[in-house]
Amino acid sequence: MSGVASGLPEHPYPVNIDMRGRLAFVVGGGAVAARKVGTLLHCGAKVVVISPALDPRIDRSRVDWREKSYKSGDILAAGDGMAADVPFVVLACTDDANVNAQVVRDAQAAGVPLTNNVGDPAQSDFYNVAKIETDDCLLTVSTKGRDPARARRLKQELCEWVGGMM
Numbered sequence: 001m002s003g004v005a006s007g008l009p010e011h012p013y014p015v016n017i018d019m020r021g022r023l024a025f026v027v028g029g030g031a032v033a034a035r036k037v038g039t040l041l042h043c044g045a046k047v048v049v050i051s052p053a054l055d056p057r058i059d060r061s062r063v064d065w066r067e068k069s070y071k072s073g074d075i076l077a078a079g080d081g082m083a084a085d086v087p088f089v090v091l092a093c094t095d096d097a098n099v100n101a102q103v104v105r106d107a108q109a110a111g112v113p114l115t116n117n118v119g120d121p122a123q124s125d126f127y128n129v130a131k132i133e134t135d136d137c138l139l140t141v142s143t144k145g146r147d148p149a150r151a152r153r154l155k156q157e158l159c160e161w162v163g164g165m166m
């Protein structure tokens, strides 16, 4: 599928971001949020989660969980008790497409630099990647937002290859 046809970029800009001490605001606390929160914590981010329920794989002692449904205005209040600023990253991770779309609109209006809607790459500033990390190496795989299951398979193949090399 071409980027033009799908509305996705042909050539996304690949980067590694220093998340240490930066505020990540996650809406929804389910299975997908659990994976993204795990990665954010691993990278040193401060994480706020807004969700009426929290997946047991999310470590409650390491996130600021606000046990409620998302409302417009929550993003600007996200820093309370943790940081004074607007979140650096917002992830819309609920199972409700309307809520996720509202989160994206609110984040853009609030001037959040990086927003991701896990259910709609066309409403995202960036896509999460599959990764293999060692002490001194980070290998990442992306299908430019088009085929996440393929990214996962490629990562598994790469893992076998790296395992043979390192």
Ligand SMILES: C[C@@]1(CC(=O)O)c2cc3[nH]c(cc4nc(cc5[nH]c(cc(n2)[C@H]1CCC(=O)O)[C@@](C)(CC(=O)O)[C@@H]5CCC(=O)O)C(CC(=O)O)=C4CCC(=O)O)c(CCC(=O)O)c3CC(=O)O
Pocket: 035, 036, 039, 116, 117, 118, 119, 120, 121, 126, 127, 128, 129, 130, 131, 141, 142, 143, 144, 145, 146, 147, 148, 149, 151, 152, 155
């Ligand atoms: C656009 C993107 C947005 C983003 O998340 O940033 C996105 C979007 C979507 N994912 C969907 C489904 C699944 N995604 C996974 C897994 C991963 N997804 C990841 C990234 C991304 N997923 C971004 C683009 C990546 C790229 O560019 O290649 C990985 C690589 C990184 C990570 O999430 O950490 C991680 C593997 C990590 C690893 O293995 O290491 C699995 C497998 C599983 O959960 O076990 C399934 C189950 C279904 C299946 O198997 O197909 C759906 C359909 C939802 C639905 O409607 O049901 C959408 C929405 C859509 O595409 O429209």
Ligand SMILES: NC(=O)C1=CN([C@@H]2O[C@H](COP(=O)(O)OP(=O)(O)OC[C@H]3O[C@@H](n4cnc5c(N)ncnc54)[C@H](O)[C@@H]3O)[C@@H](O)[C@H]2O)C=CC1
Pocket: 027, 028, 029, 030, 031, 032, 033, 050, 051, 052, 053, 054, 055, 068, 069, 070, 093, 094, 095, 096, 099, 118, 119, 148
């Ligand atoms: N990007 C990716 O890697 C993937 C994305 N998806 C997409 O992610 C969506 C979520 O999937 P799961 O996490 O498996 O769903 P889930 O059902 O496990 O979790 C949804 C979470 O959203 C919360 N929620 C619902 N309404 C809310 C609201 N108004 N405010 C705050 N929180 C709210 C729920 O309490 C729950 O914690 C799916 O609908 C699918 O579109 C699915 C698989 C992978």
